Amino acid sequence: MPFDAKGNWVAFLSAADQREIADRQEQARLRASLAALGRITDPCVHVGDPAARARAALTGLYRTAETLLPNFGAIRAYEDPNVLHDAQEAERGARLSSLQKALDHRATQLKEHAVGALESAAILAEKHRPKLDPDNMAQLIRTDQAWNNFIRPQLESGKSWPDIMKNLDSDALLAVQRYAPAYETARSDRKTEHQLPATLAGIERMTQQRLIAVTPEGEARDALQQHVDVQRMHDAVMVSAEQFKRLGTPDVPRNEVVAGTQLGVKHLTYEAGAELGDGSD
Structure with a gap:
């Protein structure tokens, strides 16, 4: 059988x-x-x-x-x-x-x-996210100085965004928000313009992560971290x-x-x- x-x-x-x-x-x-x-x-x-x-x-x-x-x-x-x-x-x-x-x-x-x-x-x-206020002259001056005296010179010397981000405080992060999109747009050309959305998205992610690092522990930091995780x-x-x-x-x-x-x-x-x-x- x-x-x-x-x-x-x-x-x-x-x-x-x-x-x-x-x-x-x-x-x-x-x-x-x-x-x-x-x-x-x-x-x-x-x-x-x-x-x-x-x-x-x-x-x-x-x-x-x-x-x-x-x-x-x-x-x-x-x-x-x-x-x-x-x-x-x-x-x-x-x-x-x-x-x-x-x-x-x-x-x-x-x-x-x-x-x-x-x-x-x-x-x-x-x-809990710091915001640019066009009526706040003190903030505008601080972000302008952070960009022109610290961030932009490093970019022009060839330093990468990840390396620069490591040393930014909250005012400098607002400077990135204020100036980085126009800066990256201006230096893109026909060969690289298709990479611009990904570049700006990457800068935004790095900015969010650095903001968490410089925010004191507590409700604000927890909310910012949760947004990144989600x-x-x-x-x-x-x-x-x-x-x-x-x-x-x-x-x-x-x-x-x-x-x-x-x-x-x-x-x-x-x-x-x-x-x-x-x-x-």
């Missing part, structure tokens, strides 16, 4: 019967994954502070990826030699569409939570959700994309400081 390598009895099963059984098992796995996704409690429902909400959104996106992504490879591998090619493609497309719809719906929910968390964190931080997790959610869009395309290399997406989401989750859930509530 013939058995397979796992000890299962396979007597009298034709190749077509075995393919049908395998296909039914694959469909059952897909239904189980979709059901499991539905049982995962929204991680952001009962979360209050912005950092915890953003972290929950990113963790939820990772858990969604772990639950659904393995099914994409199995669906694209679906074949049945007893069915016409067009019918196979239609069945494969229907299954991919169902899976992609569930993934997109979940990703949209979690993106909304991440956006809401970032908006809340920005409001809290803004109350921004990082928000960005990770957006990048991860964008990666999901490729998965439902039938003609992309399935193993490469699915594996790459899983690793990418996991890496982003770690880098952003979120926690990898095990899927339990």
Whole structure:
């Protein structure tokens, strides 16, 4: 009596019967994954502070990826030699569409939570962020001196923004806010102007980090740090959700994309400081 390598009895099963059984098992796995996704409690429902909400959104996106992504490879591998090619493609497309719809719906929910968390964190931080006041002559003089006597000479001598930032106080940081955009715009040309948005965004991130360092411990510093943390997790959610869009395309290399997406989401989750859930509530 013939058995397979796992000890299962396979007597009298034709190749077509075995393919049908395998296909039914694959469909059952897909239904189980979709059901499991539905049982995962929204991680952001009962979360209050912005950092915890953003972290929950990113963790939820990772858990969604772990639950659904393995099914994409199995669906694209679906074949049945007893069915016409067009019918196979239609069945494969229907299954991919169902899976992609569930993934997109979940990703949209979690993106909304991440956006809401970032908006809340920005409001809290803004109350403690130093601001330029065009009517404050003393402040205008201090920022002008900081730029022209300290920051700009270092830039023109070839020193990098990261090196300069290490020694800036709050007035000098306001000087960066006041003068850096125009300075960087003026020294960009046709070959480098496409890099300007990224350059200015980098300067803004460094300014935020330095402001945290020069702010005394307390409520203000906590709010500024939270905004930076939430921004990082928000960005990770957006990048991860964008990666999901490729998965439902039938003609992309399935193993490469699915594996790459899983690793990418996991890496982003770690880098952003979120926690990898095990899927339990």
